[in-house]
Amino acid sequence: MNNNINILQTDILSNNWYILKKVTYEYRMKDGSVQVQQREAYDRGNGAAILLYNTNQQTIILTRQFRLPTYINGNETGMLIEVCAGLLDADNPEDCIRRETEEETGYKVSEVKKVYEVYMSPGSVTEKLYLFIAAYEPQMKINDGGGLEHEQENIEVLELPFEKAFQMIPTGEIQDAKTIMLLQYLRLNSIL
Numbered sequence: 315m316n317n318n319i320n321i322l323q324t325d326i327l328s329n330n331w332y333i334l335k336k337v338t339y340e341y342r343m344k345d346g347s348v349q350v351q352q353r354e355a356y357d358r359g360n361g362a363a364i365l366l367y368n369t370n371q372q373t374i375i376l377t378r379q380f381r382l383p384t385y386i387n388g389n390e391t392g393m394l395i396e397v398c399a400g401l402l403d404a405d406n407p408e409d410c411i412r413r414e415t416e417e418e419t420g421y422k423v424s425e426v427k428k429v430y431e432v433y434m435s436p437g438s439v440t441e442k443l444y445l446f447i448a449a450y451e452p453q454m455k456i457n458d459g460g461g462l463e464h465e466q467e468n469i470e471v472l473e474l475p476f477e478k479a480f481q482m483i484p485t486g487e488i489q490d491a492k493t494i495m496l497l498q499y500l501r502l503n504s505i506l
């Protein structure tokens with residue numbers, strides 16, 4: 315609750331796949347005066363993402379898929395390397411990430427650890443992302459992954475040496491924020 319904010323009106327500008335809102339609100343300034351402001355917010359719910367790692371092999375699991383928003387903003391192929399991720403839908407973050415891990419990577423992991431909760435684009439997108447890590451072993455692989463066919467997901471699963479992936483940040487081959495944060499988490503905490 316913030317006593318300096320008073321929501322006056324919420325208009326739905328688009329309600330197609332997700333919801334684009336225009337919110338009109340009063341904002342009380344430090345000097346006590348009140349301004350009326352309007353901001354748009356894209357509400358696609360919250361999400362979860364996970365970096366799978368194997369300490370014996372010094373490897374990690376990433377995904378590669380076409381991401382339209384990056385394609386229309388300068389990413390020539392539109393293909394993006396990312397940690398496995400998905401939208402929460404009705405799930406809690408942990409259930410969501412276990413489900414997404416199975417669907418997208420094919421691994422059924424046992425322990426998952428939440429390491430961060432982050433807003434990725436706080437000026438325009440409502441989404442909060444829950445970031446996880448989990449150890450994986452080759453025998454945890456129960457299917458090929460790749461995502462759900464009826465959702466038109468064509469997700470490639472990548473198993474990479476951690477060092478190689480870490481070097482792909484400065485070269486620009488990895489440009490996804492949640493992926494960079496989780497790779498750095500493993501390094502900062504001496505996990506790999």
Ligand SMILES: Nc1nc2c(ncn2[C@@H]2O[C@H](COP(=O)(O)OP(=O)(O)O[C@H]3O[C@H](CO)[C@@H](O)[C@H](O)[C@@H]3O)[C@@H](O)[C@H]2O)c(=O)[nH]1
Nearest residue numbers: 331332360361362363399400401414441443465466467492
């Ligand atoms: N038809 C249609 N499908 C859509 C649209 N927007 C998204 N989808 C589909 O909805 C599905 C959502 O898949 P998830 O795996 O649940 O989500 P995600 O797209 O991977 O999102 C994850 O990564 C995002 C990008 O970093 C995160 O923003 C998000 O929180 C989550 O972690 C995908 O198949 C995607 O193509 C749309 O406008 N139209």
Ligand SMILES: [Mg+2]
Nearest residue numbers: 398399400418
């Ligand atoms: Mg996904």
